[in-house]
Each structure stands twice: as C-alpha cells, then as structure tokens.
Amino acid sequence: MARLRRSTTAPALAGAALVLALAGCFGGAPEPTATTSPTSAPRPTPTETPPPTFAPELSATENLDFFDHVNQGVVAADPAAGGRAFIDALAAAGFDKAAMQVTADTTTLGEAADSVQFAVAFQGECLVGQYGPKSGGYHGAVRPALGTGGCLIGQTRPIDW
Secondary structure, eight states: OOOOOOOSHHHHHHHHHHHHHHHHHTSSSOOOOTTTOTTSOOOOOTTOOOOOOOOTTSOHHHHHHHHHHHHHHHHHHOTTOOHHHHHHHHHHTTOOGGGEEEOOSBOTTSOBOSOEEEEEEETTEEEEEEESTTTTSOEEEEEEOOTTSOSOOSOOOOOOO
16 A cells, blocks of 8 residues: 655745735834825825815816806705805805896796806806706806897896895
C-alpha cells in the first residue's frame, strides 16, 4: 500500500504570503493629508453649489438661474402661490416691478386659473415664468420681447400694489 506523503512546503509558502500581505497593511503611520490635517479648513463637497445671484448688468439668459431660484422659492414656501407672490418675490430680489407683467389668478368665470404667467422685461428680452396645477409645476424661460415692449400676449392684470 502506498503511503501519501504530506508536503511541508505548501503551508510554509502560504504563511510567508500572509506575512507579506499583512506587512503592507501595517507599513507605518499614515501621512497627514489636507482632509485629515487638523489645521485645514473643511472643503465643500462637490454637490454643494452656492445659490445664484442677481447680476443686473448681464443678459436675461445669464440671470435665468436667479429668476428660477427666486420663483422656486415662492413655490416651496406656498404651493398654492398666485401671481402676486411671484411679483413680490421678484421685486424683493431686485427686479424692476415696473417692467413686470402677470396674468390673472382666476378665469373670467371666477374659477382658479390653470396656470399663472409672469414676466420681467430685462435687457431687451423677457424672463418668463409659469406656474399652476395644469402646467406641470414651475417653468422658466428667456423669450424675445414683443414689439410692444412687453412680454406676455393677452390680457394681464395691473400691478398696482
């Protein structure tokens, strides 16, 4: 009957590999980095972006993000916001109230409007916003000014407050 001989080299090789692998894990103290150094200031994460700011010297397109930011703030504060809330927020943010237009919140039959449109004539163009239950949420865009100098077609309500 043949006897099996047990090899003593395989366990020794496995042990040596384990020692080498563990040596790499404990190679010494880690070098301080900018993120672990106690003197470094915290860095913003890549997803953090500052809110847009109003730049009246720039074009309507360059101010669209700010226009949208203001209007989205109105929606967040009051999901049932009407035209006056948007006009007041835009004026408070620095847009010229005299250059604004807004449609009525109600129909001629006294029903709630499907959506409200509001606009600011700005640098020869128009920043236009729309919000309401039938418009799929808030939408903002830059559109050419009309020949009349206004931004909205149809009847608008006076901004007399």
